Amino acid sequence: MLIPLPSAMSLNSSLGHEPECGIDKPNSSFFYFIVFKNKVMQTQTHYTGIDISKSFFDVAVAEAQGYRYYKFDNNDSGFSALLKILPENVVVVMEASGPYYLRLACYLSGKGIAVSVINPLVIRRFCQMRMSRAKTDKKDARMIAEYGHTEKPGLWQVPQEHVIALQQMETLLAGLHKEYTATSNQLESFTSSGMLDKRLEKLIKKELKHKQELIDQLTVEMEELAKKHYARMLAQLESIPGMGRKTAMMLIVLSGGFSRFDDYRKLSSYIGLCPRIFESGTSVKGKARICKMGMSRIRAMLYLCSWSAKRCNKACADLYERLLAKGKAKKLALIAVANKLLKQAFAIATNGTTYNENYIKNICF
Secondary structure, three states, X not given: OEXXXXXXXXXXXXXOOOOOEEEEEEEOXXXXXXXXXXXXXXXXXXXXXXXXXXXXXXEEEXXXXXXXXXXXXXXXXXXXXXXXXXXXXXEEEEEOOOOHHHHHHHHHHHOOOEXXXXXXXXXXXXXXXXXXXXXXXXXXXXXXXXXXXXXXXXXXXXXXXXXXXXXXHHHHHHHHHHHHHHHHHHHHHHHHHOOOXXXXXXXXXHHHHHHHHHHHHHHHHHHHHHHHHXXXXXXXXXXXOOOOHHHHHHHXXXXXXXXXXXXXXXXXXXXXXXXXXXXXXXXXXXXXXXOOOOOHHHHHHHHHHHHHHXXXXXXXXXXXXXXXXOOOOHHHHHHHHHHHHHHHHHHHHHHOOOOOOXXXXXXXX
């Protein structure tokens, strides 16, 4: 409908909303605006928080007077019911709660709903910052929604099926390695006692053989799947002196083919190789250490690679010698070499090139 308004009148009229669009038609001191009921000029993004578990998930939907709470089963019927109560222009924010979030996040993305998946530690620190004392599923859902409204996190992208398969294989492989080590240590302990039963020894060795066969089989399948989708990238990463196939494959798996990070510093932080400086005023001068908040398995593999890289990788060798000349500890220098390897891997994978020892010289001259 057409509503005449004085030119000096504020748009925040008694109508309770702003006009959808305006038509500038001066007629004496009046302007005419077309106003559509219950619509606003600017689209507002609504952040809905979800605290998810194995069997159900709690939902906190922001409203004008607060939050409305819901609880649904973590299955297809619960997902369908969730769609009915979500507002328009919504971003659903949830924690990366183990494997439980993935199914719902993929479902919502498939329906065109924007999804943001957050590290649970980030939400925990956000709750501590807000001095939140209560810990319930309903309160967690609300805090997740408030985090989304305050921080405006980036949107989550559905990972490709082969990326999920590689990540699951890597998780299973890491578990098998731990089980093999634990069983092997148990056998050594029993043997050292001098009282090991022969039948028990036979069973333990049989179990160790079975686990080793599973490890070998899974490793081969991972390599075949990685070669199928990332053959060129694998070859490029293996061209880096000091980096082996297993480390290259692991980097591809955890980074989704180097598509999850737009900066090597973020990848270093994700792995846990970035330095953590602890200083305050004049009295607190803590020793700088790596944060170790990421994946310990890939950190260990990069550290092992650094022993070879400090000998055969010119850039890493120069870095290692330079740090030793400054009086730094050898272990610190090796960690710096591991970080250098990660930086080289990121640059090579994202640029689609192979390792070139004289890369800087070729650019400069």
